Amino acid sequence: MTLLRVRMAAEETGLAFRGAFHPAPADIPAGLSAGTIVMLGFIGGGHWPSVTASEEFSDGRPHPLDRWSFRVISTLAKKLDAIPLFPFTAPPMPFIRWAQKAEAVQPSEIGMLIHPDYGLWHAWRGALAFRDRLDLPEQDRRPRPCDSCAAKPCLTACPVGAFSGNSAYNVAACGAHIRTPEGVDCMTGSCRARRACPVGADYRYSPAQSAFHMRSFRGG
Numbered sequence: 001m002t003l004l005r006v007r008m009a010a011e012e013t014g015l016a017f018r019g020a021f022h023p024a025p026a027d028i029p030a031g032l033s034a035g036t037i038v039m040l041g042f043i044g045g046g047h048w049p050s051v052t053a054s055e056e057f058s059d060g061r062p063h064p065l066d067r068w069s070f071r072v073i074s075t076l077a078k079k080l081d082a083i084p085l086f087p088f089t090a091p092p093m094p095f096i097r098w099a100q101k102a103e104a105v106q107p108s109e110i111g112m113l114i115h116p117d118y119g120l121w122h123a124w125r126g127a128l129a130f131r132d133r134l135d136l137p138e139q140d141r142r143p144r145p146c147d148s149c150a151a152k153p154c155l156t157a158c159p160v161g162a163f164s165g166n167s168a169y170n171v172a173a174c175g176a177h178i179r180t181p182e183g184v185d186c187m188t189g190s191c192r193a194r195r196a197c198p199v200g201a202d203y204r205y206s207p208a209q210s211a212f213h214m215r216s217f218r219g220g
Helices: 003-012 048-052 064-080 095-102 171-177 181-189 192-196 207-219
Strands: 016-021 036-043 083-085 122-130
Touching (some): 003 036, 016 095, 016 122, 036 095, 048 207, 181 207
Antiparallel strands (some): 016 036
8 A cells, every 4th residue: 555545545535635644652542553544634625516516415414524524434444444533423533633743734823723835724524544654755844834924813803802812712702703693704704713814815615615614613
């Protein structure tokens, strides 16, 4: 098995390759043996139309994106002789820590992981655990974009001041706001703080994709 084969197979399913790493014993739960973990997800909104055309998005049942991810990644794992892992099933997996080992992502000023190219417009939908230690490219060590951003517009864009810059996120204020008429802009166009970040603007989600995620957030 090569990382190139894994990457090509993932992209054929509508998923983006989101890096890989060799886990230390502390990175994986008891009972799981893995020499390499490959992260899978989305970058921007390029895959969104094909994802929403799937059976999961037309059957009227809840959690269509999670069900699509589970089906596609489980099928891919069987094809590649890997173990599928997910951020939305039990037991919980340390996807945030894994992501930072696999790519040049770090917590942004508003908490979400920021990428030097994609900004805040990306996500992880699952991972594949391989028994073997696959050959990996040199790790991307680019610095966090926030450190060279003097203006930090993300911290002042929220209409209810949900972000303070010390990684504290006022969930209650945000949740209350998006349930009011004044919160329609956030619901239909995505979080204003997220949109204010100048990094990765070309990868910004479409209104349909943004609305889906905001509805899921509000419902949760």
